[in-house]
Amino acid sequence: MYDLLFRHVLRRIPAEPIHGVAFGAIRGVAGAPVVGPRLGSLLTESDPVLRTQVFGVDFPNPLGLAAGFDKDARGPVALGRLGFGFVELGTITARPQPGNPKPRLFRLPEDKALVNRMGFNNSGADAVAARLTALPREGRPVLGLNIGKSKAATPEEAIDDYRHSARVLGPHADYVVVNVSSPNTPGLRDMQQVAVLEPLLGAVREELDSAMSGRRMPLLVKITTDLADDDVDAVADMAVRLELDGVVATNTTVSREGLRTPAAEVEAIGAGGVSGLPLATVAHTVVGKLRARLGPDRTIISVGGIFTGEDAYRRITAGASLVQAYTGFIYGGGTWPRRVNRDLAALLRRNGFASVADAVGTDTA
Template sequence: MYDLLFRHVLRRIPAEPIHGVAFGAIRGVAGAPVVGPRLGALLTESDPVLRTRVFGADFPNPLGLAAGFDKDARGPVALARLGFGFVELGTITAHPQPGNPKPRLFRLPEDKALVNRMGFNNSGADAVAARLAALPREGRPVLGINIGKSKVATPDEAIDDYRHSARVLGPHADYVVVNVSSPNTPGLRDMQQVAVLEPLLAAVRTELKTAVPGRPVPLLVKITTDLADDDVVAVADMAVRLGLDGVVATNTTVSREGLRTPAAEVEALGAGGVSGLPLATVAHTVVGKLRARLGPDRTIISVGGIFSGEDAYRRITAGASLVQAYTGFIYGGGTWARRVNRGLAALLRRDGHTTVADAVGTATP
């Protein structure tokens, strides 16, 4: 039914307005005090084979909602009730900012992809922290918090900008992700160079230790599919050297290669990062490269082109401990997470695994 609705109605409405309407409906229904928990019980796949423990936190399943859907922590509980094992909020910046001019979010239905140049639109770290502080502990899902550079911050101010976000948001996070890989903030991807990235991550880690004494907050870095192989290896080596807890791979791509949508139509949309199915192959490859370099002890969260239980399973066996999706959820609808988790559980059991952790990296040499 959702496929019919998408093909004949939703795809005719501009992407960003329908996102706002859909998110409002999710918050209104799945976030309601009586209906929400009942809906969650229906949409959450409860097979115990899906449970996993990562970063010292218990995840009901390894499928998370990627950063980008809920930038302001307006509905994490409601979103988790749709069957997600965790929710990553953001990207959040130290300063509130409106993002890039609209329109800035577009669908490529033939490719099961999105193009976005949102530009980190969010209400700022202080406002999000206040919202999270008011969030009841009961029913709170595992939360990742993804932080990025404010557009107004100069390169010299970047470290202090990230440190402010880490300071105010760290106490509310089950893990923190430093995002240096969005193509939509000028100069941001230049920070993926290890010489620039290493002092930034070291400063954020120190800030988290100060802001959250007595509770280690896991710290990860998010990279793009567009890094060269040598740069992926360099980031992995840096993660080991700094003692980071892991890597989120991968962010959107600026490449337009291999798309089914006519080139002229894609070009007319303008700049932005592509997400969704076109990223599947390269995102899978990056996971394998990272796992080979990171060793067994650091976490990889794989994102990009996850549309089915089989996709999730392939990433896990390639080396990911957790997986995330955004575009797959947009195209799949409200019951999508349950379907993916059911498919994943069946594949885990088929191959004799009793936990997700047992399957991690089993397809790597």
């Protein structure tokens, strides 16, 4: 039903407005006090084989909603009730900002992909922290908070900018991700250079330790699929050296290679990062590279081209402890998380695994 609705109605409406309408509907139904919990019990796949513990946090299943869908913490409880094992909010910047001019979000249906140049539009760390403070603990999903650099912050101000976000948001998170990989904030990807990234992550770690009153907050860094192999290795080595908890791989790509959408249509869209199915192969490869370099003790959250339970299973056996999706959810609809989790559970059992953790990295061990 959703596939027919998407093909004949939703794809004819500009992507960003329909996102707002759909998210409003999710909040209105799944976020409702009586209907929401009942809907959650129907949409959540409760097979115990899916439960996993990663960096000391219990996840009901390994499928998360990637950063980008809920940038302002407006509906994390409702999103969790759709069957996601965790929800990553953001990207959130220290200062509120409107993002790039519209239109800035586009569909490539022939490729099951999106192009976005949103530009970290969000209401700022202080406003998001206030919403999270008011969020009831009961029924709250596992939350990741993804933080990025404010566009107005100069390179010299970047560390203090990230420090502010870490300080005010850290106490509300189950884990924190430092995002230095979006192509839509000028100069941000330059911060993936280890010489720049290492002091930044050290400062965020210090800020989180100070803000958490003795509780150690898991800290990860998000990288792009466009890094060269040597740079992926360098980030992995740095993660080990700084004792980070892991790496989120990967963000969108600026590449337009291999797309089925006519080149003229893609060119007319203009700049932005591509997400979705075109990232699947390279994202899978990066997971294997990272697992070989990171060793068994650090977490990989794989994102990019996850559309089916088999996609999730292959990323896990390649080395990911958790997986995330955004574009797959857009194309799959509200019952999509349950379908993916149901198929993932069947694959785990069919291949003799008693848990997600047992399957992690078995293809690269």
